[in-house]
Amino acid sequence: MFASMSDAMRHPALFAFQSRSLAMRCLACTAFFLCLTAFAERPAAAQEDRPPNVVLIFADDLGYGDIGVYGHPTIRTPNLDRMATEGMKFTQFYVGASVCTPSRAALLTGRLPIRSGMASDQRRVFFPDSKLGLPAREITIAEALKGAGYATGIVGKWHLGHLEPFLPTNHGFDSYYGIPYSNDMDRVAGGEWQEIFWEPKSEYWNVPLLRDTEVIERPVDQETITRRYTQEAVAFIRDHAEEPFFLYLPHSMPHTPLFRSAAFAGHSKAGLYGDVIEEIDWSVGQVMQTLEEEGIAENTLVFFTSDNGPWLIFRTHGGSAGLLRDGKGTTYEGGMRSPALAWWPGTIPAGAVNSALVTAMDVFPTVLGMAGVPVPDDRMIDGMDIGNILRGSGEDAHDMILYYRGTRIFAARVGPWKAHFITQRAYIGDDPVSHDTPILNHLEHDPSERFDVSAEHPEVLEEIAARVAEHQAGLDPWPTQLDARIEE
């Protein structure tokens, strides 16, 4: 719905590339798993010796300003606030794209979406008629950790291809419980979109719920979805408390249409949107409490973030980017800077606020590093290991952030400076505007992107342009997988 529906120019070479992808998968995976043998075969160790568990919680369209400790006045998030108080809050954390599919690909692979075919200038995300998914040659966090003996589970929204070859169980996850794409897809109800979304019912959409590769409910009952995800997540943790595990918990909410269980109806002063966030916050609390009850909190990294900024066109059913400009879908800060919290009692210093430039792509090398799994060296990994930052023992982070929209770089940040080459707001019908002289913002002095200082700093624009050119010269994009449709 948000991504372009115009899909006329299907690329004739797509299927050729797809075959190449399958061939390369075998080569890449063989090399990679050889590296892992040592780890996979080592005997079960005592808890203190064994690698840490990882719980990766990913909200959908939650804005930078939607959490108490990020400044929201009426959404109450005591559990997320506790993650900050007892752990680390990141204030300059970037996702790989400002919409669902490419952001998720970046998170799970540690790579810019353009490297994995998850970028297109036609379709920005997968739809129910999409034919492809995340290429098999891509290595997800789950696949890497599974090779090192981790139990791997996903509970929640996938959105990296809903046909069987692309489902989570074919991307390194032992188990899957969740919906395959966004909860506003497969729409079956008529009427104006505002009506449908303003008092939504699950049956207005025909979204399936899957367990592993089987559809177990259709349409999924969205009202109970956050509660059921939580129950599944808690059960996964309890089932695997004795072994290293990776749990990926990508909530379907607060992506519109908004649903929350009966216990959270009217829970928040902030209305339906607030209710939804407060149920997610409750869910985070359940995860933390379960880890504590199982006695494994001190051996588990819990990381919370959001796939992209708030969906502003949905008015009060969309969130807030706080002091950041604009939201989902854009390359303004409100689109691509997410709240991010890391909790690991005894390892991450309590109450730390970190403004280093870090990205969702850093999760991949960081958790591999913690697990003692070598990062694949047969491909470009855009993330970096930020384990030292999490432990409070280092500040070594990125000095450049790229703001891709589809296959094009709309903006780039070097240090505090952001050059915006092309801008496009998050409102329906807004066209992209190319700037002959890019807009230049000093994001650390001017986080809201209010003041264009390009005239005062031409040398900064030159440096950023040179860095972008250097990146592009070394880029080997993978053909897009987003545009191909199932033959009717």
Place this chain on the structure above:
Amino acid sequence: MFASMSDAMRHPALFAFQSRSLAMRCLACTAFFLCLTAFAERPAAAQEDRPPNVVLIFADDLGYGDIGVYGHPTIRTPNLDRMATEGMKFTQFYVGASVCTPSRAALLTGRLPIRSGMASDQRRVFFPDSKLGLPAREITIAEALKGAGYATGIVGKWHLGHLEPFLPTNHGFDSYYGIPYSNDMDRVAGGEWQEIFWEPKSEYWNVPLLRDTEVIERPVDQETITRRYTQEAVAFIRDHAEEPFFLYLPHSMPHTPLFRSAAFAGHSKAGLYGDVIEEIDWSVGQVMQTLEEEGIAENTLVFFTSDNGPWLIFRTHGGSAGLLRDGKGTTYEGGMRSPALAWWPGTIPAGAVNSALVTAMDVFPTVLGMAGVPVPDDRMIDGMDIGNILRGSGEDAHDMILYYRGTRIFAARVGPWKAHFITQRAYIGDDPVSHDTPILNHLEHDPSERFDVSAEHPEVLEEIAARVAEHQAGLDPWPTQLDARIEE
């Protein structure tokens, strides 16, 4: 500078009112101090029996979004964050006006500025040529607590009249160290204002520094002002650690022109403005540390807030209202909702986030209540005692907030609903706009005032209009003291 300089229509009755003010002062004060006799005469008690100390820290033009725990990404405020983590953070805290003088009057008297003559539609604040000040008949927090045996001190900016009869030592303070009005007044340097402010020097202004009623330095060295205020505040606390005390610490900063001491030059990623806030944060830490070292932290309420929103016309030398709309000078939320933190170990629950509707005017009855001092009953007090809220044992707060600009009510909030009758942005040259149908915002669903829902809720507009009319019918405004000038 921000307030109107056009002052042609001096009110001929002003001096008559002034005389009446002095006469009423005697009556009011006599009655009031009779009430206090019991408290003033009681013997010195052990610390656990004696009333709590109060430290009231008031920043100048600090925005809702300028503190870490309110969502700023690059201004680091570990001490203010600590106040939130160990104390209470308010998210819907309102000041009495969106500019300096009336906001300070409201804080210190517990009354709307219009009741004390601190409202005018010509001059919005006092200037160096102002003839008057806060009327003597007004009872400040200091005056009330002094009568109950408190030591009372002010360190910082007064701005309630700089001629002797109006100085703090004639309003209940035992001692005064600070500047009498804003740090951008008494300008002596020429040139474009942007040049003067962008790389300011103390000698561009002729602002005096006073001790009690004597000028001890002119122009004040602004570079060291936050540091020197802090030293004075620490000394005051140490000097009075054995008796109940009230310390009012209204910083001159971050009001432009911005200055910070050498130790904070380049301290912040957020530039000069960030340096200034980080020095104030350091100062807050010094106060907390001193209270702990003296062993009186558990018998002291520390309350931190700001007089009004950020001064947006100063671009990166002004702050951020976070997700709130607009800033200083306006009746949008960014003008009149301030960050507010309360710290009192052992009494205020740690990590509490409170979204009750509370105001700066509540400080007066609340601290009087804590000190066992009866609230004056010969005048309207607009604040309410929020001691129960601070202790985490109640939620009883205001259900109406009035947004005065000068003598006129521009907006009113009842529950979550805000009706905006007249709007005016914080930009130079913007005129007020009266709305035949007021703008209606649901502030708890829409904290950024994005969506006018007046058409859907005419009954809410009617209720708010009735509440405002009721307020105005019972109002007995005091003649303005702001417009009279010293005869040249």
